[in-house]
Amino acid sequence: MSRVRIPPMLRGEVGGVREVPAEGDTVRELLFDLMARFPSLRPQLVEDDDIAPFVNVYVEGEDVRTLDGLDTSVDHGSTVILLPAMAGGL
Amino acid sequence: MNGVATFPKAMPGYRELLQQVKSEIDEVDVTQARELLDAPERPLVVDVREPDEWTEGRIPGAIHIPRGNLESRIEQAAPDRAQPIFLYCAAGNRSAFAAKSLEELGYENVVSLAGGYTDWKRSGLETELPRTLDGEKRQRYSRHVLIPEVGEEGQLKLLDSRVLLLGAGGLGSPSALYLAAAGVGRLGIVDDDRVDASNLQRQVLHSTGRLGEWKAESAKRTLEELNPDVEVVPYIERLTSENVERILADGWDVIVDGADNFPTRYLINDAAVWHDIPLVHGSIYRFEGQATVFKPGAGPCYRCLFPQPPPPELAPSCAEGGVLGVLPGIVGSLQASEALKLCLGIGEPLVGRLLLFDALATEFSEVNLRRDPNCPVCGDSPTITEYVDYVEFCSGRPAHA
Numbered sequence: 001m002s003r004v005r006i007p008p009m010l011r012g013e014v015g016g017v018r019e020v021p022a023e024g025d026t027v028r029e030l031l032f033d034l035m036a037r038f039p040s041l042r043p044q045l046v047e048d049d050d051i052a053p054f055v056n057v058y059v060e061g062e063d064v065r066t067l068d069g070l071d072t073s074v075d076h077g078s079t080v081i082l083l084p085a086m087a088g089g090l
Numbered sequence: 091m092n093g094v095a096t097f098p099k100a101m102p103g104y105r106e107l108l109q110q111v112k113s114e115i116d117e118v119d120v121t122q123a124r125e126l127l128d129a130p131e132r133p134l135v136v137d138v139r140e141p142d143e144w145t146e147g148r149i150p151g152a153i154h155i156p157r158g159n160l161e162s163r164i165e166q167a168a169p170d171r172a173q174p175i176f177l178y179c180a181a182g183n184r185s186a187f188a189a190k191s192l193e194e195l196g197y198e199n200v201v202s203l204a205g206g207y208t209d210w211k212r213s214g215l216e217t218e219l220p221r222t223l224d225g226e227k228r229q230r231y232s233r234h235v236l237i238p239e240v241g242e243e244g245q246l247k248l249l250d251s252r253v254l255l256l257g258a259g260g261l262g263s264p265s266a267l268y269l270a271a272a273g274v275g276r277l278g279i280v281d282d283d284r285v286d287a288s289n290l291q292r293q294v295l296h297s298t299g300r301l302g303e304w305k306a307e308s309a310k311r312t313l314e315e316l317n318p319d320v321e322v323v324p325y326i327e328r329l330t331s332e333n334v335e336r337i338l339a340d341g342w343d344v345i346v347d348g349a350d351n352f353p354t355r356y357l358i359n360d361a362a363v364w365h366d367i368p369l370v371h372g373s374i375y376r377f378e379g380q381a382t383v384f385k386p387g388a389g390p391c392y393r394c395l396f397p398q399p400p401p402p403e404l405a406p407s408c409a410e411g412g413v414l415g416v417l418p419g420i421v422g423s424l425q426a427s428e429a430l431k432l433c434l435g436i437g438e439p440l441v442g443r444l445l446l447f448d449a450l451a452t453e454f455s456e457v458n459l460r461r462d463p464n465c466p467v468c469g470d471s472p473t474i475t476e477y478v479d480y481v482e483f484c485s486g487r488p489a490h491a
Binding site: 007018025042043044053055056062065083084085086088 | 260
């Protein structure tokens with residue numbers, strides 16, 4: 001079980017909470033567990049069976065694209081951060 | 091009495107002590123000094139006199155560390171103990187003691203100028219008058235001048251610095267106010283919008299009396315009233331591929347990105363990479379904000395972080411999603427702090443780190459960012475080398491190759 005931090009623009013898809021627990025030994029398993037429970041997250045997170053280019057996934061502060069992508073292993077109890085690009089400044 | 095009893099003879103007087111110290115250090119005369127300073131491997135020249143002596147003239151290229159602060163500040167100026175150091179004072183006595191102290195700190199290659207600045211000047215060698223803050227500025231910026239990492243030199247650097255701000259809105263307001271208060275000499279403000287009542291909950295550059303005015307003009311008035319030392323250059327236009335080169339040609343040391351849309355963010359990113367200008371990034375939404383510094387050559391760029399913008403239907407703006415009024419105050423102030431550090435060349439800027447702030451939880455966290463060697467703009471073999479149609483690129487339609 002890991003804790004997945006949900007960014008504010010995606011909270012509507014998970015009932016408004018800031019953090020959601022998810023199961024999985026890899027980023028793939030973890031995201032698919034999340035998307036199975038919250039299907040409207042899918043277009044926000046994956047594209048062509050890979051992590052969408054406009055969202056970053058960090059496991060313990062490291063971008064999984066610089067690790068093994070969807071196959072990056074996730075230790076039990078890790079903090080996972082989902083981070084879509086946000087443009088707001090005004 | 092045990093401390094005193096170990097001395098073999100009576101305590102030396104000043105003359106004896108000076109003589110003893112001089113016999114233990116390396117001294118050079120003016121002729122040797124000139125050779126040393128003309129050599130290709132020039133030593134670090136340190137003036138150890140008092141501030142009032144320093145302001146009356148110095149050896150060109152010297153840095154100023156008064157004798158009393160030498161031990162505490164030298165490591166910052168010369169972290170490498172093998173670095174050759176050339177010390178001088180007025181007559182060569184204080185610098186002799188200074189040389190002795192540096193040797194005790196482990197510096198291996200220290201010389202002191204016998205005869206000091208007095209001999210140097212008497213020999214007709216080149217001197218320079220340091221630039222100094224006038225009395226009014228010294229008072230205005232006194233709290234900066236007191237900080238060793240800033241000091242008078244740093245303040246002069248800020249007064250010579252030029253920072254371009256994208257947006258005079260939520261993030262741009264606190265950034266611009268603090269940069270102006272800090273005495274950054276020139277602030278450019280790019281904004282094509284007018285002050286609206288819905289802005290005033292957070293955009294502290296503007297006020298009720300300015301409703302309907304151009305934000306860039308309103309910003310100029312506020313900032314120049316805050317600090318007349320600052321020149322504000324308003325650009326009442328939206329940044330586009332057509333005007334970006336003209337605006338950058340005015341010369342900027344740092345860019346602060348407080349834009350509210352993806353096309354502008356990708357455009358300024360590409361421009362900053364190509365012009366080798368550090369870009370201080372900030373963004374906000376509801377209770378959360380992010381900040382980082384994209385410094386070309388030293389870390390990733392915005393495209394390394396987000397190769398593509400989200401499709402518009404998945405990317406709500408503050409206008410749609412709302413934002414806590416004080417949030418841009420925090421994130422924009424962080425951007426100002428980063429911009430000041432970059433202007434001064436001090437500290438550890440947020441390069442390769444993305445700072446996340448959650449105001450509801452009152453929590454700061456950080457994730458690591460890495461440069462993508464395959465990045466189309468800052469990667470090893472860039473595929474984008476000129477401005478593209480950023481509106482189209484961000485529209486969700488496939489960008490042309």
